[in-house]
Amino acid sequence: MSGSPVLREYGWGARLIPLPTLRRMTLRMSSRRWILKTTVATIASLAARRLFGQEPGAEVIDMHVHFVRKLTTPQGRHPEIRDNPLVSHWTWHEHNGDLLVQEMNRAGVGRALLKTFNAEDIAYPLRQDFHSDDSGTDEAPFQSSEGYMLEYRDKYPDRFIWAATVNPSIESFHERWTAKFSRNLRAIVLFPGLQDHRLDHENVTWILEECEKRGIKGVLMSFENVNRSHTSADYIEQLYDMIDAHPNLHYSFMHTGYQVPHTLEREPTLRLINHFNEKYGNIWAQTGNYYLDTRYPFPTQLAGTKDLYDNIGADRVVWATDWPWIENIGKYYQFVQSVEEHCTYMSPAEKAKYLGGNALDFLALPLVQ
Numbered sequence: 001m002s003g004s005p006v007l008r009e010y011g012w013g014a015r016l017i018p019l020p021t022l023r024r025m026t027l028r029m030s031s032r033r034w035i036l037k038t039t040v041a042t043i044a045s046l047a048a049r050r051l052f053g054q055e056p057g058a059e060v061i062d063m064h065v066h067f068v069r070k071l072t073t074p075q076g077r078h079p080e081i082r083d084n085p086l087v088s089h090w091t092w093h094e095h096n097g098d099l100l101v102q103e104m105n106r107a108g109v110g111r112a113l114l115k116t117f118n119a120e121d122i123a124y125p126l127r128q129d130f131h132s133d134d135s136g137t138d139e140a141p142f143q144s145s146e147g148y149m150l151e152y153r154d155k156y157p158d159r160f161i162w163a164a165t166v167n168p169s170i171e172s173f174h175e176r177w178t179a180k181f182s183r184n185l186r187a188i189v190l191f192p193g194l195q196d197h198r199l200d201h202e203n204v205t206w207i208l209e210e211c212e213k214r215g216i217k218g219v220l221m222s223f224e225n226v227n228r229s230h231t232s233a234d235y236i237e238q239l240y241d242m243i244d245a246h247p248n249l250h251y252s253f254m255h256t257g258y259q260v261p262h263t264l265e266r267e268p269t270l271r272l273i274n275h276f277n278e279k280y281g282n283i284w285a286q287t288g289n290y291y292l293d294t295r296y297p298f299p300t301q302l303a304g305t306k307d308l309y310d311n312i313g314a315d316r317v318v319w320a321t322d323w324p325w326i327e328n329i330g331k332y333y334q335f336v337q338s339v340e341e342h343c344t345y346m347s348p349a350e351k352a353k354y355l356g357g358n359a360l361d362f363l364a365l366p367l368v369q
């Protein structure tokens with residue numbers, strides 16, 4: 001492993017100031033203020049370094065992250081719980097914005113799309129997988145919230161782009177969403193399967209119209225848990241109607257859209273993406289399937305990336321991790337390293353688009369140098 005040029009560069013070249021160097025600097029300069037300023041500047045310049053030889057000017061953007069204080073109940077209380085609290089790190093460590101910013105610095109990732117939600121937005125999987133009783137107390141399994149996640153968006157406004165989950169069944173929908181729009185929201189996320197709603201639900205239509213009025217382009221869609229009232233074929237049909245009714249918005253399938261059970265089916269989804277890209281040029285697909293893998297270099301994720309690249313084109317595939325849910329599968333920098341070492345079929349320009357350029361097109365945001 002240590003023979004790999006990337007690992008060598010990564011392990012030594014990108015390391016923060018080594019202690020002996022810092023000690024020598026301390027001896028040379030007696031001004032504490034100078035040391036502090038210099039150290040901060042050096043760390044910042046190292047953090048901004050491009051670790052994997054990306055295109056000059058290219059920015060790496062992770063298009064799918066969350067912050068989680070904790071997600072579990074004590075194992076003794078629910079002995080049948082599927083997840084082992086000592087395997088998935090988010091069941092026993094906090095994964096907040098401070099931690100992710102440092103991981104992003106280490107990996108050379110400039111920004112990330114923070115996807116926020118509350119326990120009520122993910123009530124179905126919490127009941128299915130964590131036996132939640134929706135009590136909303138500190139004992140509830142999902143000890144996190146949109147407010148908690150936004151604390152870190154506000155602390156690092158240059159590092160996190162905010163996307164909020166749409167749950168059309170919440171109380172005071174219009175008021176709550178009007179408040180979100182006023183806090184620099186950049187994209188919305190639909191979860192129709194998980195929340196068991198149609199895409200022409202009146203609150204979904206309202207929010208798409210609000211996005212159009214407010215110049216928000218990004219509509220992310222996750223079709224997980226398509227095993228309740230609507231089938232994959234139902235949602236494909238509803239997607240054609242929704243996208244034709246709002247052609248100026250940009251749509252992105254999360255978790256590739258079709259590569260795991262209980263999501264959409266592959267052929268109709270690829271047909272739909274290519275149909276609308278010929279018609280309006282408004283569909284992207286995120287990879288974000290690391291959770292299907294167990295170890296570096298994440299072969300399932302790589303195969304899924306190649307399938308999208310081959311079938312929808314290099315300008316339409318968007319890199320995403322879904323941190324921290326994938327935190328027990330690899331170190332954060334390895335998710336970038338895997339692209340660099342294994343997506344060798346991409347040209348340097350295509351790789352730069354996959355790792356960030358396509359995300360900016362989808363969000364209709366300018367590049368930050």
Ligand SMILES: [Zn+2]
Binds near residue numbers: 065322
């Ligand atoms: Zn996620």
